[in-house]
Amino acid sequence: MSPGLARLVEVLALLPPGRLMTYGELARQAALGSPRMSARLLGQLPDRERLPWWRIVNAQRRISEHGAQDEQHQRLAEEGLLPDTRGRYPISAFWP
Template identity: 45%
Template sequence: MKPVLREQILTILAAIPPGRVTTYGRIAAMTEGATPRLVARALRELPEGHGLPWFRVITASRRLADHPGATEQRERLAAEGVVLDARGRAPAERLWP
C-alpha cells in the first residue's frame, strides 16, 4: 500500500467522532484511490497500542466484519451508545459522515 493512502486512511479514521460509525467503503471514497479492502488491510496492520478508533469502522451492510476483534468491537461501540439491532446492524442515523 502506498504510504500516502495509509496516511489518508489513518487521518480519516482518527476523525470519526465517538458514538458514530462509518464503513470501509466510505473511508475509501474519501481517499485518493483506496479500496474498501485496502482500508481493512490498513486497520489490520495497525500497531499494538495505537489508540485509533478502529472499532468505529463497519461493513456497508452496517454490520461488524467477521474478525477476531468483533466481540471487543461490539463492546466498545455499545459503550459509545452504538447498539446493534437484533440483526446485528448499527443504526443508520449513527453513520458518519
C-alpha cells in the same frame, strides 16, 4: 508509514465517538480505491488504542468477521451504539 495508511489515519482520527463509517466510505475519503484496501490497512494501524478502528463496519451496517469482533462490539456498546436484532447498526449513527 505508507501514503495510503497515512491518509487512512487522517480520516480515522476525525471520526467522532458515537458515529460509524463503512469500509467503503473510509476508502473513498482516504482515496484508497476499495473497501478491501481500507480493511487491510486497518489491520496495520500503528496505534490501535488511540485510533477508533472499532467505528468501521461493513456495507450491511454490521461488524465484519475478524479476530477482534468481540472487542469491537464492546467498544461500540460503550459509545452507546447497539445493533438491532439483525446485527445492523442504526443508519443515524453514520458519519458524515
